[in-house]
Amino acid sequence: NAGVTQTPKFQVLKTGQSMTLQCAQDMNHNSMYWYRQDPGMGLRLIYYSASEGTTDKGEVPNGYNVSRLNKREFSLRLESAAPSQTSVYFCASSEWGGVYEQYFGPGTRLTVT
Amino acid sequence: EDQVTQSPEALRLQEGESSSLNCSYTVSGLRGLFWYRQDPGKGPEFLFTLYSAGEEKEKERLKATLTKKESFLHITAPKPEDSATYLCAVQAGAGSGGKLIFGQGTELSVKP
Numbered sequence: 001n002a003g004v005t006q007t008p009k010f011q012v013l014k015t016g017q018s019m020t021l022q023c024a025q026d027m028n029h030n031s032m033y034w035y036r037q038d039p040g041m042g043l044r045l046i047y048y049s050a051s052e053g054t055t056d057k058g059e060v061p062n063g064y065n066v067s068r069l070n071k072r073e074f075s076l077r078l079e080s081a082a083p084s085q086t087s088v089y090f091c092a093s094s095e096w097g098g099v100y101e102q103y104f105g106p107g108t109r110l111t112v113t
Numbered sequence: 114e115d116q117v118t119q120s121p122e123a124l125r126l127q128e129g130e131s132s133s134l135n136c137s138y139t140v141s142g143l144r145g146l147f148w149y150r151q152d153p154g155k156g157p158e159f160l161f162t163l164y165s166a167g168e169e170k171e172k173e174r175l176k177a178t179l180t181k182k183e184s185f186l187h188i189t190a191p192k193p194e195d196s197a198t199y200l201c202a203v204q205a206g207a208g209s210g211g212k213l214i215f216g217q218g219t220e221l222s223v224k225p
Binding site: 040041048106 | 144145147149154155156157158159162164200202204211212213215216217218
């Protein structure tokens with residue numbers, strides 16, 4: 001039982017390049033989330049998916065797109081990377097419909113130069 | 114606006130020196146408050162969920178409590194392996210779904 005997995009672990013991009021961060025969970029959770037974590041800012045929600053087939057914006061969605069590929073997988077795409085998107089990105093998953101803890105992946109450290 | 118504030122930002126303790134971390138929140142209808150532990154270079158790890166004022170949860174040297182305005186994470190006789198960043202998060206009002214609002218965290222360092 002791997003929990004939540006993310007790929008890649010590290011990535012360096014040049015301004016304007018695009019990339020997709022991958023996330024998968026094996027806990028049969030309905031809901032999945034993408035966060036970014038910056039020093040002094042805490043974890044901020046980028047996008048989330050309450051269930052397969054739905055996605056919604058979080059607190060900081062600009063510059064990102066997401067795809068809920070199936071119940072297990074939720075990807076985050078940067079179409080044209082900017083230095084302001086340098087951050088650590090975490091994917092999480094949880095049950096839906098009540099008060100449930102979220103389980104986090106190990107993170108992707110992204111640097112945009 | 115829903116808000117979560119943690120204090121102090123950093124805390125240095127000697128091994129065995131008990132202390133508390135604070136999480137103050139301003140939300141429209143608290144549904145649950147969560148505590149997480151985060152080690153350097155890793156994702157947050159779930160510790161506790163508190164649902165209503167007066168509730169307490171314990172795990173080894175950690176005890177979390179909840180009032181109507183704040184939560185405390187009490188650490189009794191800490192050990193160096195308790196060193197980590199501790200994050201607090203809240204799930205607010207019925208319309209928020211499963212979304213969490215996180216505080217900035219408290220970085221705890223326990224020296225032997």
